[in-house]
Amino acid sequence: MGTRLKVLRLFKALHRTRTVVFKDDNRALTAAKLKINEEFQKNKNETSDENIKKMIKMGTDVETVLRESVVQMEHVGEKKLLLRPREDLLLENVPYCDQPRKKS
Incomplete structure (x- = not known):
C-alpha cells in the first residue's frame, strides 16, 4: 500500500474516532479536529x-x-461527575482471585 494512502486512511480514522470518542461534546470535537488538521498540515x-x-x-x-x-x-x-462510557469500552468484569484455578 502506498504511503499516501496510509496517511489518508490514518487521517480519516483519526477523524472517525474523534467523532465517536467526543460525541455530544462540541468543544472537544472542535479542539480535536483542529489539532488533527494542524498536525497533518504541519x-x-x-x-x-x-x-x-x-x-x-x-x-x-x-x-x-x-x-x-x-x-x-x-x-x-x-x-x-457522570461517567458516560462507550459500549465498546465496557468489558466483562472478571472477579480477582488470589488462587489460580486448577486445570481439570
Whole structure:
C-alpha cells in the first residue's frame, strides 16, 4: 500500500474516532479536529520515508489510545461527575482471585 494512502486512511480514522470518542461534546470535537488538521498540515511537505513511517506509527498509536482509553465525563453537581462510557469500552468484569484455578 502506498504511503499516501496510509496517511489518508490514518487521517480519516483519526477523524472517525474523534467523532465517536467526543460525541455530544462540541468543544472537544472542535479542539480535536483542529489539532488533527494542524498536525497533518504541519507535516504535509515531509519527504523522508523514515519520518513519515514514524509519524504514521505515532498517529496510529494516538488513534488506539483515544479509542480504547478515553471516556467522557460530565459535571452534574458541585462535586459530582457522570461517567458516560462507550459500549465498546465496557468489558466483562472478571472477579480477582488470589488462587489460580486448577486445570481439570
